[in-house]
Amino acid sequence: MTQTQDPATEALLDMGDALRDAPLPDTVTHAATRHLLDTTGAILAGMDQQVSRALAQVLAPSATTGGMAVPGAGLRLPPDAFAYLTGTAGHGIELDDGYRQGTVHPGVAVVPALLAATHLRPVSGAALLRALVIGYETVCALAEAMHPGTRQQGFHPTSVAGPMGAAMAVGQILGLDRGQMGHALGLAASGAGGLFAFLSGGGDVKRLHGGQAARAGLLAAQLAQAGVTAPAGIIGAPSGFAQAFAGVPPGRDLALRLPPEAPFRILDCYIKPHACCRHLQPAFEAAVHLCRTHKLQPSDIRSVQVETYSIAAHHARVGWGDFASAQLSFPYVMALAILQGRADLALFGDAARADPRVADLAGRITVTASPDMDARYPRQRPACVTLLTATGEVREDRSEASGCREMPLPDDRLRAKFRDLAGPGRAAGWDAALWSIADAPDAAGLIRRLCDA
Structure with missing residues (x-):
């Protein structure tokens, strides 16, 4: 290990390399499909909320005929704006998924960034789900390892760990090599943030954190692909990610245990049955x-x-x-x-x-x-x-609420939740397509067609 390397950063890169072309266990593929469907439902419903409408108005000048159609917004936006708006919508109705051990919402950071990435490069359904899992594992592992320090420092874990997971996920789609992925993590770390002060009022800003995380991670991967560099070993570096956001002294190993050697954390992510925190x-x-x-x-x-x-x-x-x-x-x-x-x-x-x-x-x-x-x-x-x-x-x-691993939301109830959120005009098409996306040879084209409908 060189002076600029860090065990936590290297562990994330090792996971990305190990899972890049490896088949996922069936249980993990199924969980990834469930979380893709659930987060997409939250996005579709969240587009009707006031914060989403306000952000859409702000982003409207960036609309372009060659952009990606945003469902329910009547806009075609470039990928970064698409990720920002859909991530905000997904976090806007308190029905998005989460990971208890890190007090974090991985879906609204990872899924919007991946949906936006389908506008950048062709991808199969299996590859899309594999990238989603890598993103979720990154968000959840970092949030868990830095809990409760992140919250005690006044930061929102979703907009802190979220950009890192989004960058790892999109980096998989873009085919970044290990060096580029390391730069993507460094860039994403500088794009992280988001304060927890919303409990004292002004709760609208919390909705933006999901979108900010998705956009920051997407841009970090794109910038790394374009040759932009960032500090190596960013998680444990002096003035780096763990020190800034959780007060972890530089050089202290976060001891991340990650797949494929460790269990997949996505299996421990919950799905919300109620529209509240x-x-x-x-x-x-x-x-x-x-x-x-x-x-x-x-x-x-x-x-x-x-x-x-x-x-x-x-x-x-x-x-x-x-x-x-x-x-x-x-x-x-x-x-x-x-x-x-x-x-x-x-x-x-x-x-x-x-x-x-x-x-x-x-x-x-x-x-x-x-x-x-x-x-x-x-x-x-x-x-x-x-x-x-x-x-x-x-x-x-x-000891917990329903929707967790111990009391899971059955598939039929999850799909009913999705249909309620998506609305009658969109539910059937989206539900059928996403539920079987693991077998789709062209998931990117499929998602673009769904967004265009």
Whole structure:
């Protein structure tokens, strides 16, 4: 190893080399197909959100007749703008996938960048899924190794690790050699960022982080292909990625364990069944289950007590004055659990947020963190909910929410979720094409035709 090499950076490059032409296990291919479908559904639905519409308006001057059609936007954009807009849309409705151990959303960084890359070079379905897996493994491994430092430094892991995974994924499509891939990582590291300050308000900016990550990673791979250089061994370098974003001293090995020797992390990525922050979903599901099991009405409940881990408990201070903030608000989401028993997108709109019963019930909700819960996270995502009524109290402890590896969303429910998000005009064509994309000889052409439709 030379002076400029770094074990973590080399481990990522080794993984890329090892998986470049290797067949994936069937379980991993299936998981990659599921996450491609799920993230694409979030993109299609997210194009209707206000932030996506605003970004589309900003990007409209860059539209070109030779660009890639953005579904639902009426625009043809160059690849970087396409990645920015679709990544923002995918992260815009809180229904995108994630990886608990790194508190990160890999799909909205990797998938939009890959979709944009299909405009740059022909690719088979098998190669596309292989690139997706490499991207997911990069995002998840880095986010996990740097947790909780990234969050404690004030950064959003999705827009920190996301560009690195997007660069690795697109680099596979572009056929970058090992040296070029190292430069792509260095370039992506300088394009990373994104602050977690949105919990204090201004939640719209969080939606942009997915798009920023996708665009930064795509451009990093393209720039590396064009001969632009960046520092080698960027992850462990002085003033490098791990030091800047997680306070890791230079030279400390992150000890990344990666496929094919280590298990694939994409198998541990969750798929969201509810349109709210994942940190809130175990408590949400516990409250829904308690109300249904004990036949409780909102008027029966005197108080709601939630015990959880510190990162989740921070959401207790988030209000619900706008759509984006409401999806991150513990009081609002718990009120939905008791009032509605569900957390659909429509329930975060203006009319639902103005329901006076929400404010009344939110005043009876207490959220606290405890050392016991902190000790269980991120191995679990724990929450204990206690509902106090006139006749006593009922309690339920949950270690995770549905959609995780232990409680997976079945294929039929995933495809139903996709059809709901895509809408009747697009659902059938996209669903059939993406579900069988592993066998497509020309996935790039297929995706372009779907976007054009």
